[in-house]
Amino acid sequence: MAKQEVGPGEKFAEEILAVCCRWWEESDLDEEQMMSFGVAALEHFCDSEIVFDSEITFNEEEEE
Numbered sequence: 234m235a236k237q238e239v240g241p242g243e244k245f246a247e248e249i250l251a252v253c254c255r256w257w258e259e260s261d262l263d264e265e266q267m268m269s270f271g272v273a274a275l276e277h278f279c280d281s282e283i284v285f286d287s288e289i290t291f292n293e294e295e296e297e
Contacts, residue, residue, distance in 0.1 A: 239247075253267060262270070 253271070256262060256267065
């Protein structure tokens with residue numbers, strides 16, 4: 234059976250889980266500390282109004 238492709242939200246969650254597992258092994262943070270700092274980081278990101286500028290420009294007319 235082929236593995237189902239996951240969406241960007243699931244990929245994001247997998248990345249966050251991987252980071253949490255690494256920090257769990259390498260630091261002395263407990264679950265409550267990890268939760269507090271993780272939530273604070275996500276809230277900071279969401280409140281920061283970050284704007285991503287792309288260096289890619291799409292030209293609707295094909296170049297010949």
